Amino acid sequence: MKSGPRRVVITGTGAVTPLANTVSETWKALLAGRSGVGPITLFDASTFPTRIAGEVKGLDMNRWRKIRPEGDRLGRNSIFALEAVSEAMAQAGLGRLEGTQAERTGIYFGAGDGGFDFVRYAGILKEAMTDTVSVNVPVYLQQTLKRMDARALLEQEPSQVVNHLSDHTGARGPVSNCLTACAASSQAIGEAAEIIRRGEADVMLSGGTHSMIHPLGVAGFNLLTALSTRNDDPEGASRPFDKERDGFVLSEGSGVVVLEELEHAKRRGAPILAELAGYGCTADAYRLTDPRPDGGGAIRAMRQALEDAALKPSDIHYVNAHGTSTELNDQVETAAVKEVFGRAASDLPMSSIKSMLGHMIAAAGAVELIASALAIRDGVLPPTINYRTPDPSCDLDYVPNTARRKNVSVVLSNSFGFGGQNIALVVRRCEEARS
Amino acid sequence: MLRRVVLTGLGAVSACGEGAEALWSAAREGQAVVRQAGFEDENGKPYSAYRIPDFAAEKYVTQRKSLKVMARDIQLAVASSVLAMRDAGVNGGAASEAGRRGVVVGSGVLNHELDELAQSVSECIAGDGRLDLRKFGEEGIPGLFPLWLLKYLPNMPACHVSILFDLQGPNNTLTAGTSSGLQAVGEALRIIQRGDADLMLAGGAESKLNPVGYAEYKGLGLLSSEGSYRPFDQHSRGFALGEGAAFVVLEELEHARRRGARIYAEVAGYGASSGDAREVSLKAALKDSGIAPSDIGHLQASGTGLPSEDLAELAAYAEVFFEHPGILPVSCAKPVTGFTGFASGPLELVVSANVIAEGYVPPIAGLEHPRAVSPVLDLVRQGRPAALRHAMTHVSGINGQSATLVLRRWEDGR
Numbered sequence: 001m002k003s004g005p006r007r008v009v010i011t012g013t014g015a016v017t018p019l020a021n022t023v024s025e026t027w028k029a030l031l032a033g034r035s036g037v038g039p040i041t042l043f044d045a046s047t048f049p050t051r052i053a054g055e056v057k058g059l060d061m062n063r064w065r066k067i068r069p070e071g072d073r074l075g076r077n078s079i080f081a082l083e084a085v086s087e088a089m090a091q092a093g094l095g096r097l098e099g100t101q102a103e104r105t106g107i108y109f110g111a112g113d114g115g116f117d118f119v120r121y122a123g124i125l126k127e128a129m130t131d132t133v134s135v136n137v138p139v140y141l142q143q144t145l146k147r148m149d150a151r152a153l154l155e156q157e158p159s160q161v162v163n164h165l166s167d168h169t170g171a172r173g174p175v176s177n178c179l180t181a182c183a184a185s186s187q188a189i190g191e192a193a194e195i196i197r198r199g200e201a202d203v204m205l206s207g208g209t210h211s212m213i214h215p216l217g218v219a220g221f222n223l224l225t226a227l228s229t230r231n232d233d234p235e236g237a238s239r240p241f242d243k244e245r246d247g248f249v250l251s252e253g254s255g256v257v258v259l260e261e262l263e264h265a266k267r268r269g270a271p272i273l274a275e276l277a278g279y280g281c282t283a284d285a286y287r288l289t290d291p292r293p294d295g296g297g298a299i300r301a302m303r304q305a306l307e308d309a310a311l312k313p314s315d316i317h318y319v320n321a322h323g324t325s326t327e328l329n330d331q332v333e334t335a336a337v338k339e340v341f342g343r344a345a346s347d348l349p350m351s352s353i354k355s356m357l358g359h360m361i362a363a364a365g366a367v368e369l370i371a372s373a374l375a376i377r378d379g380v381l382p383p384t385i386n387y388r389t390p391d392p393s394c395d396l397d398y399v400p401n402t403a404r405r406k407n408v409s410v411v412l413s414n415s416f417g418f419g420g421q422n423i424a425l426v427v428r429r430c431e432e433a434r435s
Numbered sequence: 436m437l438r439r440v441v442l443t444g445l446g447a448v449s450a451c452g453e454g455a456e457a458l459w460s461a462a463r464e465g466q467a468v469v470r471q472a473g474f475e476d477e478n479g480k481p482y483s484a485y486r487i488p489d490f491a492a493e494k495y496v497t498q499r500k501s502l503k504v505m506a507r508d509i510q511l512a513v514a515s516s517v518l519a520m521r522d523a524g525v526n527g528g529a530a531s532e533a534g535r536r537g538v539v540v541g542s543g544v545l546n547h548e549l550d551e552l553a554q555s556v557s558e559c560i561a562g563d564g565r566l567d568l569r570k571f572g573e574e575g576i577p578g579l580f581p582l583w584l585l586k587y588l589p590n591m592p593a594c595h596v597s598i599l600f601d602l603q604g605p606n607n608t609l610t611a612g613t614s615s616g617l618q619a620v621g622e623a624l625r626i627i628q629r630g631d632a633d634l635m636l637a638g639g640a641e642s643k644l645n646p647v648g649y650a651e652y653k654g655l656g657l658l659s660s661e662g663s664y665r666p667f668d669q670h671s672r673g674f675a676l677g678e679g680a681a682f683v684v685l686e687e688l689e690h691a692r693r694r695g696a697r698i699y700a701e702v703a704g705y706g707a708s709s710g711d712a713r714e715v716s717l718k719a720a721l722k723d724s725g726i727a728p729s730d731i732g733h734l735q736a737s738g739t740g741l742p743s744e745d746l747a748e749l750a751a752y753a754e755v756f757f758e759h760p761g762i763l764p765v766s767c768a769k770p771v772t773g774f775t776g777f778a779s780g781p782l783e784l785v786v787s788a789n790v791i792a793e794g795y796v797p798p799i800a801g802l803e804h805p806r807a808v809s810p811v812l813d814l815v816r817q818g819r820p821a822a823l824r825h826a827m828t829h830v831s832g833i834n835g836q837s838a839t840l841v842l843r844r845w846e847d848g849r
Binding site: 043044045046047048049103106107111113118119122123125126127128129133134135137138140141142144145148149150151153154156157158159160162163166171172173174175176177178179180181187191194198200215219220221222223224281282283284285286287288289296297300304417418419420421 | 474475476477478479504533534537538542543544549550552553554556557559560564565566568569570571572573575576579580581582583584585588589590591593594595597598600601602603604605606607608609610611612615618622625629631646649650651653654655656706707708709710711712715719834835836
């Protein structure tokens with residue numbers, strides 16, 4: 001490993017997803033090929049072009065609102081993250097951090113922005129429209145200062161998530177958050193691993209959390225014509241690599257991993273799930289939303305991750321795809337994987353769990369990395385559901401519709417985002433874990 | 436041994452004007468200029484703050500189509516990255532190098548323009564004054580600018596900059612509050628050190644100098660009532676709003692030497708910590724630089740101007756520099772730039788680069804009665820020449836994390 005001998009392993013995982021609110025239940029549902037997508041209930045979307053999403057269900061939001069100071073202002077993103085971090089830390093055998101351990105533990109998240117009270121805000125805008133074209137600023141300010149809670153407005157900042165997490169866990173080491181669209185939590189995990197490798201921390205709490213299932217989020221993506229409008233068939237709407245795909249399905253949730261330096265984990269007898277072995281990060285520098293048609297950025301990211309892990313393409317047993325279910329992504333990702341793996345690509349299983357979870361945006365990559373690690377642990381690959389009609393431009397083995405038994409030791413997980421962000425992570429079985 | 440990294444380009448846009456020289460000469464003289472912000476406050480009075488004078492984005496963004504999808508923060512980011520690359524004398528570069536160049540940006544929520552939303556929203560308000568979401572779905576959404584979302588996505592500054600300069604290497608956007616900009620520089624340093632790139636643009640941009648940003652800060656009670664900005668002064672009660680952007684060019688030493696680049700300083704080390712653990716980031720930066728507290732010759736402080744934060748910051752310095760044999764000069768550029776959030780760290784780093792290159796310690800403008808007195812800290816009230824080898828820049832406060840960067844004077848032939 002080029003950055004030195006310190007190796008990074010995963011010792012805890014946590015997840016809140018449209019399928020379930022723990023890792024084990026989410027994993028069970030993924031292997032059963034269940035969809036977490038349904039009609040939008042968080043607001044009245046009945047006239048929106050898209051009326052379906054993958055909502056988190058059955059999570060006791062009030063529990064965190066009671067536990068945390070200022071809890072009543074917590075956004076869904078923060079609550080999901082607090083819940084998932086708690087699960088991950090418990091699994092890793094970590095309690096509240098104190099002393100040196102706190103200083104040697106950091107947080108690097110890919111947390112998305114928090115939502116805000118759009119309906120109330122719209123009312124203020126209306127009142128401030130003293131003519132038909134523009135807002136009267138003094139009136140807008142008077143109304144906002146009177147009716148909007150400024151601390152709730154502050155919760156929109158993506159930085160608030162890591163503020164809550166460092167306060168709640170006690171972590172005092174390096175704390176950061178990146179928001180690189182749909183690649184955010186994968187990038188966070190890659191950078192968190194780099195922090196451990198170079199010795200700035202021994203433990204990093206990493207992952208992502210996001211909810212854009214609010215009127216402006218859905219409207220914004222609808223305007224970009226990025227979302228599926230298969231409103232009459234929510235569970236069949238996310239269909240990565242299928243010819244009939246018509247866009248991604250917005251969803252929400254959080255995925256968290258505890259990353260730890262290998263020797264540190266062994267010393268404290270922490271359960272080691274897998275090793276995070278490689279990280280690649282490139283930019284397309286091409287267009288705001290479209291990927292490079294030749295997949296150049298994605299190809300370089302995958303190759304970097306392999307090189308970082310000191311592995312050859314033939315060492316990879318399974319690819320956990322970005323697989324958004326958009327026309328362009330699925331085509332370009334397929335072409336890029338074929339370029340990196342050559343003729344072996346046709347025998348390389350590659351599935352997209354977004355077919356079941358929808359697209360958790362900033363949180364997607366972390367949950368996909370967890371699924372990649374669990375595929376190694378359990379020797380089973382989650383499927384791409386809703387795969388019915390083959391697309392000539394997407395001709396790989398997508399593990400269609402049902403989970404597959406297969407022993408895999410090394411997995412590549414891709415995440416690509418708006419803005420041309422390309423992230424690839426390599427996770428592998430940790431032999432040391434048994435010794 | 437780690438690859439060495441040097442600063443070869445500085446770009447800044449702030450109330451002081453456009454270009455790093457404009458910022459440095461204002462900081463050097465402790466000169467603050469407050470202008471009309473372009474909107475009225477809640478009492479109908481024209482609001483004055485640290486507004487950039489006559490900023491014209493068209494000077495930097497030649498494609499009108501691109502300009503339409505850029506929030507003001509993005510425009511400022513592009514402008515200062517252009518200035519930094521120009522200052523570094525980097526043009527385009529060979530296509531083969533594109534993958535070895537990248538960008539890291541400190542960013543966050545970008546405020547939207549009120550009128551953009553108001554138009555389509557106001558037509559969907561029901562009789563009870565509340566938004567009728569059904570009507571919004573049918574009539575409101577089609578009335579919005581189709582690329583509305585892209586104009587305000589936090590990672591779009593990095594995206595536009597990467598496209599402009601064909602930066603196909605590492606690309607990241609940090610959204611960790613006010614420390615984001617300096618964290619971006621620290622992470623760019625790491626990326627070059629570990630060999631993932633040879634040249635990185637890093638910086639931050641923010642403009643909350645608009646009704647949406649003003650309302651939030653005002654509501655949070657963070658704005659100084661008198662509109663003045665006096666960090667570390669006993670009478671300071673908050674900050675005054677500014678806007679700006681700064682980017683620096685970081686380069687691997689041999690890469691910079693090969694192309695004969697001018698070197699402002701070496702980036703010696705970096706440290707980060709949670710917001711309340713300022714001393715952890717300060718000590719980490721010293722350790723990473725391989726130096727003792729007594730090696731630091733100047734400290735560029737964060738100085739938000741909030742009483743509790745100014746005190747906590749000074750206490751952290753006092754703890755870390757307790758054994759400093761001399762008296763450490765401390766400056767703060769915020770009274771000159773205003774509070775610029777994600778841009779503050781990079782703007783202050785540009786000042787630090789000049790402090791070390793010129794050997795001059797600037798004053799804290801407006802400081803009369805220091806909030807705390809320490810035997811090891813000198814809150815500079817009068818600018819003066821000073822020979823120094825290491826300069827430290829620290830950012831923390833206002834719900835942000837802590838970040839500290841150390842610059843080392845560049846002596847040729849070393």
